[in-house]
Amino acid sequence: MSSIATIRELATRLFLACRVPQQDAVTAASVIVSAELRDIPSHGMLRLPDYVRMLQQGRINPAARPRVMHQTPSTALLDGDNGLGAVVSVKAMELAIEKAVRAGTGWVAVNNSNHFGIAAYYAMQALGHDMIGICMTNANPLVAPTFSAAGLLGTNPIAVAVPAGKQAPVVADFATASIARGKVDLLHRQGLPIREGFVQESSGMTSTDPGVLKRGGAIRPLGSSREFGSHKGYCLGAIVDLLSAVLSGANFGPFVPPSVAYLPLKEDLPGKGTGHFFGAMRIDAFRPASAFRDMMDQWISTLRQAKPARGEEKVLIPGDPERQAEARNSKGGIVLMENVKQEIARLCEETGVSCPW
Amino acid sequence: MSSIATIRELATRLFLACRVPQQDAVTAASVIVSAELRDIPSHGMLRLPDYVRMLQQGRINPAARPRVMHQTPSTALLDGDNGLGAVVSVKAMELAIEKAVRAGTGWVAVNNSNHFGIAAYYAMQALGHDMIGICMTNANPLVAPTFSAAGLLGTNPIAVAVPAGKQAPVVADFATASIARGKVDLLHRQGLPIREGFVQESSGMTSTDPGVLKRGGAIRPLGSSREFGSHKGYCLGAIVDLLSAVLSGANFGPFVPPSVAYLPLKEDLPGKGTGHFFGAMRIDAFRPASAFRDMMDQWISTLRQAKPARGEEKVLIPGDPERQAEARNSKGGIVLMENVKQEIARLCEETGVSCPW
Numbered sequence: 001m002s003s004i005a006t007i008r009e010l011a012t013r014l015f016l017a018c019r020v021p022q023q024d025a026v027t028a029a030s031v032i033v034s035a036e037l038r039d040i041p042s043h044g045m046l047r048l049p050d051y052v053r054m055l056q057q058g059r060i061n062p063a064a065r066p067r068v069m070h071q072t073p074s075t076a077l078l079d080g081d082n083g084l085g086a087v088v089s090v091k092a093m094e095l096a097i098e099k100a101v102r103a104g105t106g107w108v109a110v111n112n113s114n115h116f117g118i119a120a121y122y123a124m125q126a127l128g129h130d131m132i133g134i135c136m137t138n139a140n141p142l143v144a145p146t147f148s149a150a151g152l153l154g155t156n157p158i159a160v161a162v163p164a165g166k167q168a169p170v171v172a173d174f175a176t177a178s179i180a181r182g183k184v185d186l187l188h189r190q191g192l193p194i195r196e197g198f199v200q201e202s203s204g205m206t207s208t209d210p211g212v213l214k215r216g217g218a219i220r221p222l223g224s225s226r227e228f229g230s231h232k233g234y235c236l237g238a239i240v241d242l243l244s245a246v247l248s249g250a251n252f253g254p255f256v257p258p259s260v261a262y263l264p265l266k267e268d269l270p271g272k273g274t275g276h277f278f279g280a281m282r283i284d285a286f287r288p289a290s291a292f293r294d295m296m297d298q299w300i301s302t303l304r305q306a307k308p309a310r311g312e313e314k315v316l317i318p319g320d321p322e323r324q325a326e327a328r329n330s331k332g333g334i335v336l337m338e339n340v341k342q343e344i345a346r347l348c349e350e351t352g353v354s355c356p357w
Numbered sequence: 358m359s360s361i362a363t364i365r366e367l368a369t370r371l372f373l374a375c376r377v378p379q380q381d382a383v384t385a386a387s388v389i390v391s392a393e394l395r396d397i398p399s400h401g402m403l404r405l406p407d408y409v410r411m412l413q414q415g416r417i418n419p420a421a422r423p424r425v426m427h428q429t430p431s432t433a434l435l436d437g438d439n440g441l442g443a444v445v446s447v448k449a450m451e452l453a454i455e456k457a458v459r460a461g462t463g464w465v466a467v468n469n470s471n472h473f474g475i476a477a478y479y480a481m482q483a484l485g486h487d488m489i490g491i492c493m494t495n496a497n498p499l500v501a502p503t504f505s506a507a508g509l510l511g512t513n514p515i516a517v518a519v520p521a522g523k524q525a526p527v528v529a530d531f532a533t534a535s536i537a538r539g540k541v542d543l544l545h546r547q548g549l550p551i552r553e554g555f556v557q558e559s560s561g562m563t564s565t566d567p568g569v570l571k572r573g574g575a576i577r578p579l580g581s582s583r584e585f586g587s588h589k590g591y592c593l594g595a596i597v598d599l600l601s602a603v604l605s606g607a608n609f610g611p612f613v614p615p616s617v618a619y620l621p622l623k624e625d626l627p628g629k630g631t632g633h634f635f636g637a638m639r640i641d642a643f644r645p646a647s648a649f650r651d652m653m654d655q656w657i658s659t660l661r662q663a664k665p666a667r668g669e670e671k672v673l674i675p676g677d678p679e680r681q682a683e684a685r686n687s688k689g690g691i692v693l694m695e696n697v698k699q700e701i702a703r704l705c706e707e708t709g710v711s712c713p714w
Contacts (some may be wrong), residue, residue, distance in 0.1 A: 072461030074431040075642040104429030109643045147669040160596050172592035204666020222586050229579050235529035235675045239517050246652045247643050285432040286466045295603045309561020312504040318592045
């Protein structure tokens with residue numbers, strides 16, 4: 001069991017050891033800690049070694065200064081200067097919020113960035129400003145469009161955070177793929193089959209072997225098959241790619257740079273780095289915030305009080321599980337996987353950071 | 358076989374007979390015709406009888422004058438004055454585009470509206486202005502949130518239209534449910550079972566009987582079951598409901614008024630009518646439109662040229678099937694279902710409009 005304070009300090013020190021400035025190191029550590037708190041370990045400390053390696057290799061710029069390349073009252077294009085995704089994204093969302101204060105809404109397309117961790121973190125930045133926050137990113141090609149043999153799009157998540165009144169905010173954060181890569185890898189390590197519909201072989205044929213991802217296979221979009229609506233999941237993933245990359249001038253679809261250090265960067269890429277898209281909408285740019293908050297509470301309690309399906313406990317509101325995890329983990333701490341701890345211990349030794357385990 | 362000109366004139370005349378002003382009648386007919394052209398008959402002439410009945414009953418206001426209730430440089434709240442959804446929505450999208458010209462983006466939340474037909478129509482209004490168009494609406498409760506026994510959300514579609522260069526634009530338009538209601542009804546009429554995962558009984562248990570919708574059952578969200586990601590489809594449907602209704606002050610979730618004339622309007626509703634949400638983003642508010650268009654063409658040809666999965670012909674780009682249908686149907690005309698023709702013939706007789714069949 002590791003306390004939250006311990007992993008926060010450890011992550012911060014490792015970023016500092018890679019010459020990331022103090023404030024940015026704190027920001028990047030905070031996004032990692034948030035993933036652990038919210039029980040999304042695939043985007044937590046598990047990612048730290050790759051961030052550190054890529055900083056060490058010069059593939060991520062520790063001293064990045066994101067620059068606004070173009071703007072209008074409600075929009076901006078931000079060049080992330082190849083910085084840590086978390087550092088670039090917190091700034092991009094701050095800019096979207098600043099725009100929304102004046103113009104009602106703010107929309108920031110980002111290029112030249114890197115893997116940014118959990119999307120909900122940035123969407124939730126809007127909540128304290130009585131705004132709706134929106135965030136999306138493209139990612140390494142792993143997901144096969146409907147009818148495609150190969151993975152050409154990322155798991156391309158979308159997060160939306162909506163403030164309420166007395167109720168906790170609604171926070172949706174989900175990949176547009178049928179399943180997370182981490183879950184497929186876990187089944188593979190356990191030697192278990194995967195139910196039909198989640199992954200396909202390099203031929204495009206559906207498979208129950210979670211090992212296909214290592215052999216040129218791909219994950220299916222949300223919906224799993226054409227019959228069950230995978231074309232809708234594909235459409236969603238495509239929209240995220242177009243807004244994150246084509247609107248920003250980042251690399252799209254199959255050209256998104258790897259977010260892991262062991263894979264080489266391809267040459268002759270069509271765009272700049274990884275792309276994200278952020279939005280902030282001021283509630284009172286549409287109607288009085290108090291009336292909105294009251295109706296949000298009504299919406300939440302209507303769904304929460306709905307009769308559950310037979311055998312189920314209750315209807316959840318988007319964000320419920322993560323908020324409960326956050327309350328639990330912030331007190332009880334978290335359990336890291338043994339191999340993640342070992343890899344981090346190695347990094348500590350290399351960089352002279354004291355390791356808590 | 359009916360020619361497009363014939364059904365366009367017929368729809369226009371029926372709206373005129375209900376005292377809809379000339380220009381609005383042409384608009385509403387145009388949205389219906391567009392659905393037929395794009396092979397989405399569930400939103401075409403099939404809907405006309407209900408629109409006409411609801412106009413006759415005074416449940417839809419033929420002479421509606423949508424009013425801007427509040428605005429900022431990039432936003433507006435529009436009260437649809439209980440008009441035809443198509444009439445209100447074309448105006449709402451025009452307003453979003455107008456805002457985007459000045460502020461970079463425009464976002465319009467709409468209350469007090471009605472069923473608006475195909476979402477893609479409004480998203481595509483942006484294309485001619487070198488803008489990305491976004492449109493969504495809530496709808497009658499038919500879809501059960503994950504773990505809910507009852508249908509509490511609509512099929513809540515999302516449409517996004519993105520202009521390209523030499524290639525045709527990308528136009529995605531999809532419901533956030535696992536299957537369209539029309540498809541369930543068709544299987545029911547044919548006496549055929551439905552594959553597990555699409556619908557559930559009133560207890561919330563999955564069912565293969567398409568007749569369950571008539572007995573308090575519900576459609577499942579995109580993803581079909583929790584295991585296959587129905588919580589993501591539920592999140593999407595929830596986001597559409599929050600932006601369309603809670604942000605605008607329309608009726609949310611279970612309170613959305615019926616879009617058919619035979620169901621009575623409930624009393625003591627929490628909001629005003631049906632809600633929609635529209636967005637327009639100027640491409641050159643982010644980066645030069647020519648560079649964007651070039652990368653769009655590259656994106657489209659990359660996906661179009663991708664190796665198809667074994668047994669499939671090719672990877673489609675969102676909007677391909679509808680555009681092909683439009684080219685075919687605009688020349689060849691369309692075939693209406695016999696019962697739709699009969700019902701329209703009855704309406705013609707009642708209203709003194711000459712019937713082409």
